[in-house]
Amino acid sequence: MFTIKWNGDSVTILDQRLLPMQEVYNTYRHFRDVADSIRNMETRGAPAIGIAAAMGIALAALTVASNEIENFKEEMNRICQIFAGTRPTAVNLFSAIGRMKKIIEKGNDISQIKQQLEKEALAVYQEDIEANKAIGRNGRTYLNDGDVVLTHCNAGALATGGYGTALGVIRAAIEEGKKIHVYACETRPYLQGARLTTWELSRDNIPVTLITDSMSGHFMRTGIIKKVIVGADRIAANGDVANKIGTYTHAVLAKENGIPFYVAAPVSTLDPDTKSGNDIPIEERSVDEVVFIRNEQIAPEGIFIRNPAFDVTPAKYITAIITEKGVVENPASSGIGKLIKS
Numbered sequence: 001m002f003t004i005k006w007n008g009d010s011v012t013i014l015d016q017r018l019l020p021m022q023e024v025y026n027t028y029r030h031f032r033d034v035a036d037s038i039r040n041m042e043t044r045g046a047p048a049i050g051i052a053a054a055m056g057i058a059l060a061a062l063t064v065a066s067n068e069i070e071n072f073k074e075e076m077n078r079i080c081q082i083f084a085g086t087r088p089t090a091v092n093l094f095s096a097i098g099r100m101k102k103i104i105e106k107g108n109d110i111s112q113i114k115q116q117l118e119k120e121a122l123a124v125y126q127e128d129i130e131a132n133k134a135i136g137r138n139g140r141t142y143l144n145d146g147d148v149v150l151t152h153c154n155a156g157a158l159a160t161g162g163y164g165t166a167l168g169v170i171r172a173a174i175e176e177g178k179k180i181h182v183y184a185c186e187t188r189p190y191l192q193g194a195r196l197t198t199w200e201l202s203r204d205n206i207p208v209t210l211i212t213d214s215m216s217g218h219f220m221r222t223g224i225i226k227k228v229i230v231g232a233d234r235i236a237a238n239g240d241v242a243n244k245i246g247t248y249t250h251a252v253l254a255k256e257n258g259i260p261f262y263v264a265a266p267v268s269t270l271d272p273d274t275k276s277g278n279d280i281p282i283e284e285r286s287v288d289e290v291v292f293i294r295n296e297q298i299a300p301e302g303i304f305i306r307n308p309a310f311d312v313t314p315a316k317y318i319t320a321i322i323t324e325k326g327v328v329e330n331p332a333s334s335g336i337g338k339l340i341k342s
């Protein structure tokens with residue numbers, strides 16, 4: 001299984017909309033299809049969409065016809081803008097696009113720029129896998145043998161280049177011999193937990209129990225859940241974390257019940273330019289995701305519906321932010337400054 005693959009002249013993407021019932025890979029030769037695959041959730045998860053954008057931009061460069069450097073750069077910048085417009089919350093998308101734009105700006109030879117863009121896209125991909133392994137090594141000490149760990153959404157191999165962030169920490173703890181049981185929240189409305197996290201973990205024989213989002217408080221209060229670990233889409237300078245809608249609720253419940261709440265993310269998810277969670281743009285997705293479950297309408301016509309895809313968990317609810325460059329414990333007191341300087 002892989003999330004995304006660069007083929008030299010095309011990009012292959014696992015269609016996550018069809019999981020777990022079908023494992024289908026689509027190969028795209030045109031950058032617009034790659035941009036669409038981010039927009040329509042064929043690929044998703046903050047690091048994975050950054051990788052998809054980088055590969056999509058490298059792919060676009062191969063097809064831009066212009067032989068004139070300024071025209072080429074103008075066209076490539078326009079394409080970067082298309083990728084920037086796909087999803088607003090995960091900052092990894094913008095950091096990956098920023099890396100590609102730098103190459104376009106600096107270059108003065110079209111064929112060299114094309115080669116460098118391909119190299120950079122592969123670096124974004126490879127660095128993410130390495131970062132996840134390091135996040136796992138840095139985070140595994142926070143999990144004890146026998147822990148039942150709650151996670152929300154999918155912050156696993158499917159959401160990244162491979163291995164995963166939150167699920168990477170769980171994988172690393174298991175690799176060092178600890179017994180960990182995962183409670184996966186279904187993650188309404190898009191069901192990343194029910195469809196993706198359970199699929200990914202059970203393929204690796206990691207014990208997983210599926211619960212609905214509203215059950216987490218019950219399992220915390222009754223002492224079943226010992227830790228919570230989630231990924232992130234953007235972490236503001238003050239340590240506030242945007243992640244999949246529902247994360248905030250789990251964090252408040254964890255604090256109320258004295259349960260550690262960890263966030264695992266690569267430094268590409270840190271956004272020192274965004275002061276606090278209040279400044280993070282929250283994507284509102286189609287209300288159809290709320291009203292329909294697998295094409296079945298579950299609510300009447302003519303009502304008001306909202307569908308924010310993310311929420312913000314204030315730093316005060318977070319026990320530690322685990323990255324590949326180190327861990328910030330109690331981010332409410334220090335923000336992410338330590339990680340930015342390292």
Ligand code: MRU
Pocket residue numbers: 044045046047090152153154155156159160164165166192230231232233243244245309
């Ligand atoms: O809407 P999605 O599925 O892209 O949202 C994904 C999440 O919120 C993940 O938890 C986050 O991106 C971390 S992935 C390592």
